[in-house]
Amino acid sequence: MKVSLEEVTKVFDGGVTALDALSLEIQDGEFFALLGPSGCGKTTLLRTIAGLETASSGSLRIGDRDVTRVPPGARDVAMVFQDYALFPHMTVADNIAYPLRIKKVGRAERRAKAAATGEGLSLGGLMERRPAQLSGGQQQRVALARAMAAQPTVFLLDEPLSNLDARLRLEARTFLKKLQHDLGVTTVFVTHDQAEALALADRIAVMESGRIRQLGTPREVFQRPANVFVAGFIGSTPMNLLAGECVPGDGETATSWGHQIDVAGVRLPVPEDIVTELTPGDKVIVGIRPEYLTESEDGIKGTVEIVENLGTTSLVTLTTTGPSVQLTVPEGREPEPGATLHVTPAPGRLLVYRADDGELIDAP
Amino acid sequence: MAHQTAQRSLAGDVPGGGDRRQGLAFVVPALLLVTVFLILPALWTLYLGLTDYRLTGVQAAHPKVVGTANYTHALGDKDFRDALGRTLLFVLGSAIIGQNVLGFLLAWTLRSARRWARALVETLVLLAWILPGVVVAWLWIAFLKDQGGTLNAILHTPGRDWWFDHPMGSLIVFNVWRGTAFSMMLFTAALSSVPPSQLESARLAGASGWQQLRDVVLPGIRGHILTNTLLISLWTFNDFTPYLITKGEPHGASAVLPVYIYLTALPGERLGFASAISLIMLVINLLLALAYIRILRRRA
Numbered sequence: 149m150k151v152s153l154e155e156v157t158k159v160f161d162g163g164v165t166a167l168d169a170l171s172l173e174i175q176d177g178e179f180f181a182l183l184g185p186s187g188c189g190k191t192t193l194l195r196t197i198a199g200l201e202t203a204s205s206g207s208l209r210i211g212d213r214d215v216t217r218v219p220p221g222a223r224d225v226a227m228v229f230q231d232y233a234l235f236p237h238m239t240v241a242d243n244i245a246y247p248l249r250i251k252k253v254g255r256a257e258r259r260a261k262a263a264a265t266g267e268g269l270s271l272g273g274l275m276e277r278r279p280a281q282l283s284g285g286q287q288q289r290v291a292l293a294r295a296m297a298a299q300p301t302v303f304l305l306d307e308p309l310s311n312l313d314a315r316l317r318l319e320a321r322t323f324l325k326k327l328q329h330d331l332g333v334t335t336v337f338v339t340h341d342q343a344e345a346l347a348l349a350d351r352i353a354v355m356e357s358g359r360i361r362q363l364g365t366p367r368e369v370f371q372r373p374a375n376v377f378v379a380g381f382i383g384s385t386p387m388n389l390l391a392g393e394c395v396p397g398d399g400e401t402a403t404s405w406g407h408q409i410d411v412a413g414v415r416l417p418v419p420e421d422i423v424t425e426l427t428p429g430d431k432v433i434v435g436i437r438p439e440y441l442t443e444s445e446d447g448i449k450g451t452v453e454i455v456e457n458l459g460t461t462s463l464v465t466l467t468t469t470g471p472s473v474q475l476t477v478p479e480g481r482e483p484e485p486g487a488t489l490h491v492t493p494a495p496g497r498l499l500v501y502r503a504d505d506g507e508l509i510d511a512p
Numbered sequence: 513m514a515h516q517t518a519q520r521s522l523a524g525d526v527p528g529g530g531d532r533r534q535g536l537a538f539v540v541p542a543l544l545l546v547t548v549f550l551i552l553p554a555l556w557t558l559y560l561g562l563t564d565y566r567l568t569g570v571q572a573a574h575p576k577v578v579g580t581a582n583y584t585h586a587l588g589d590k591d592f593r594d595a596l597g598r599t600l601l602f603v604l605g606s607a608i609i610g611q612n613v614l615g616f617l618l619a620w621t622l623r624s625a626r627r628w629a630r631a632l633v634e635t636l637v638l639l640a641w642i643l644p645g646v647v648v649a650w651l652w653i654a655f656l657k658d659q660g661g662t663l664n665a666i667l668h669t670p671g672r673d674w675w676f677d678h679p680m681g682s683l684i685v686f687n688v689w690r691g692t693a694f695s696m697m698l699f700t701a702a703l704s705s706v707p708p709s710q711l712e713s714a715r716l717a718g719a720s721g722w723q724q725l726r727d728v729v730l731p732g733i734r735g736h737i738l739t740n741t742l743l744i745s746l747w748t749f750n751d752f753t754p755y756l757i758t759k760g761e762p763h764g765a766s767a768v769l770p771v772y773i774y775l776t777a778l779p780g781e782r783l784g785f786a787s788a789i790s791l792i793m794l795v796i797n798l799l800l801a802l803a804y805i806r807i808l809r810r811r812a
């Protein structure tokens with residue numbers, strides 16, 4: 149089912165504004181990620197959809213029903229908590245069947261449904277165990293099974309993978325994506341891990357201080373971060389954000405409008421599609437991912453300071469006359485520390501942000 | 513090397529290189545105190561219980577050993593059995609049901625109350641708990657008095673003698689008032705140990721308040737409930753404050769065991785018999801504690 153929020157604000161008793169007039173529409177069947185740094189209001193947003201928090205103002209609809217004031221038990225949503233919140237004194241089977249028991253489903257049917265759901269999540273042999281006798285990954289699957297058992301219209305997952313160790317997390321990630329795909333239930337999940345959001349979600353809302361800073365598919369969010377906040381947050385290696393200024397072209401490399409961007413003394417061409425948006429004297433921030441910087445004859449000159457091995461690539465940190473710059477180089481091409489390097493952005497990969505508000509300068 | 517190790521272990525593990533004897537020297541004073549103040553009186557009670565010792569008269573000077581006569585007499589004695597019955601009623605009504613349930617309800621409702629309301633209730637309840645027994649006794653005598661009592665003034669029932677008409681009922685109400693603080697505090701701590709996410713999971717499944725209590729809270733704090741029940745049962749079982757209020761009146765109708773023992777021993781002067789009852793009481797205490805430990809073990 150569709151979930152729509154309109155101007156939802158949540159102010160806690162202490163005066164903290166956790167959600168700030170937030171509007172959002174999540175499509176039916178979508179796998180939707182709420183991404184942002186700790187404390188930005190992701191959990192609060194999820195709990196507001198669940199009904200565990202009541203919006204201070206604004207409205208919330210699930211499907212066509214206004215549920216702003218509907219208690220959690222009547223919203224037909226299920227949530228998997230970060231700590232899984234399994235009932236320690238109940239067996240796995242009883243845990244999974246609990247929502248059905250509350251809905252007064254008969255014992256036999258309840259057990260059959262729990263068994264079937266458990267089977268689907270490879271919990272077959274564990275049905276009579278207690279949660280304490282399960283591994284983290286198994287506990288998580290029990291929590292998922294309990295959420296699925298009552299066949300809710302919306303799934304809410306709060307940091308579903310954060311309590312698993314690194315290897316298991318990757319497995320569970322793949323599993324979760326397949327599960328969501330098979331069930332086709334609208335699913336909203338919270339994460340502070342951008343890689344997780346990029347890997348799992350159909351669409352991502354990147355949040356900061358109770359607001360959505362960008363809403364888009366993983367590709368959009370990764371390739372064209374709408375502002376320097378998102379740019380700095382997305383990507384496993386942080387994007388280079390370099391202060392610069394628009395200057396009149398020096399003729400030789402000038403494009404039709406003749407402007408260039410001066411970054412630490414180096415002239416970079418203004419991307420074709422936004423040349424009309426810049427005038428000389430404009431302060432800008434240039435964003436370029438380490439993956440899209442390549443070695444070249446001229447360009448930004450720097451001295452290799454640190455080389456970090458990332459496996460198939462290495463992350464190289466250069467000291468320049470301005471801020472330091474990072475780029476990745478392929479396996480076997482690592483420079484020696486102390487070497488001098490010139491780097492230049494790959495064509496079409498340069499993003500330009502306005503220095504005053506940090507917003508991306510887009511084609512008109 | 514090996515020789516040295518053997519020597520060291522012979523000398524014991526006393527820090528600073530001392531030996532067993534030195535360690536013993538530290539324990540002896542404590543052992544002496546325990547012997548003098550706990551074990552000797554207990555043995556003395558055991559001995560007295562086997563005699564016909566009295567406070568005055570021939571048996572005071574030359575008590576005779578009567579063997580288990582006191583015990584068999586006590587178990588067959590109607591007064592003793594009545595006192596025991598009253599005590600069980602007192603424990604069941606005021607502790608196991610009264611303090612437990614009220615303490616839990618207070619802790620449960622105060623959870624979501626405003627901070628000042630919680631502080632106020634906690635202070636009032638604690639006050640009842642920390643006031644000296646004598647003060648509390650006097651307060652309740654005044655509260656339930658037939659002439660000029662506060663309750664009669666409130667209910668417009670002048671001259672009604674609550675202590676006389678309902679001695680056990682009044683005692684139970686009194687003890688609930690007096691002892692609920694402990695249960696409330698213990699349950700407050702217990703409730704804070706129940707993860708909120710478990711309650712919220714139940715809420716999301718549509719569980720009502722009662723269902724959340726039944727399925728999440730009570731199973732989660734079973735150990736606390738057990739501990740609390742044992743402690744308040746023992747305290748109530750041994751509580752002597754009723755004597756300060758009713759002295760067992762009217763006609764022993766409010767004489768719970770400790771009061772009955774006291775009345776038998778001092779005004780009644782039958783020390784041997786009273787000692788025998790004391791020992792029976794001690795055994796009941798022990799049985800309660802053992803039952804509790806067994807239940808706790810079974811849980812683990």
Ligand SMILES: Nc1ncnc2c1ncn2[C@@H]1O[C@H](COP(=O)(O)OP(=O)(O)O)[C@@H](O)[C@H]1O
Nearest residue numbers: 160162164166185186187188189190191192193
């Ligand atoms: N129950 C609460 N009472 C008061 N403030 C809260 C409460 N829950 C969360 N907050 C505050 O709201 C903000 C958002 O919190 P949260 O939604 O948990 O962030 P996130 O999940 O993104 O880390 C934080 O500043 C947090 O301190």
Ligand SMILES: [Mg+2]
Nearest residue numbers: 190191192338
């Ligand atoms: Mg959170």
